[in-house]
Amino acid sequence: MGSLNGDIQVISVDPTTGRVSFGLVPQILTGYQKLVQIVVLSLLNTPGKDILNPADGGGILSMIGTNIESVNATDVLAELNMAVSKTQTEVINYQTGITATPDELLSSLQVISLTEGQSIDEVLLTLRIINQAGRSTDVVL
Numbered sequence: 697m698g699s700l701n702g703d704i705q706v707i708s709v710d711p712t713t714g715r716v717s718f719g720l721v722p723q724i725l726t727g728y729q730k731l732v733q734i735v736v737l738s739l740l741n742t743p744g745k746d747i748l749n750p751a752d753g754g755g756i757l758s759m760i761g762t763n764i765e766s767v768n769a770t771d772v773l774a775e776l777n778m779a780v781s782k783t784q785t786e787v788i789n790y791q792t793g794i795t796a797t798p799d800e801l802l803s804s805l806q807v808i809s810l811t812e813g814q815s816i817d818e819v820l821l822t823l824r825i826i827n828q829a830g831r832s833t834d835v836v837l
Contacts, residue, residue: 703730707737714822714836727799728827732835735802735825739783739837752786754779756821756837773810776821780805798829808834 705721709732716736725733741753756779759772784805791801808822826832 707733709835714834716835716837731800731827738787754783777807780807799827801828803828
């Protein structure tokens with residue numbers, strides 16, 4: 697993770713809404729865009745799926761398809777906070793000792809909100825990514 701000067705873009709973040717979409721774009725990412733991609737992909741990664749690093753991943757992708765009721769929304773938020781905290785620790789640990797600009801290095805992650813989407817089966821997580829240069833970016837997953 698992050699050993700190259702740039703990453704090939706596989707996510708896009710809408711500059712207005714912050715919503716994340718997926719798809720290969722023939723572009724090399726650097727700076728804060730590279731950091732956003734590293735964080736999002738790490739958060740989505742399911743532990744046990746990476747042979748070289750089986751414990752890695754926030755695991756929120758495995759939450760897709762589960763029912764969230766208003767009575768357990770607090771439990772879901774707690775699970776998301778744990779996944780974000782785990783991802784923050786993993787990314788910072790992997791970045792320790794690498795040569796990168798402060799724009800590409802993670803300082804912290806914050807869960808901003810968990811809200812209902814436009815359809816009944818959509819839940820949106822707003823996450824703030826703060827780099828070591830002090831820049832923050834909100835993304836919506």
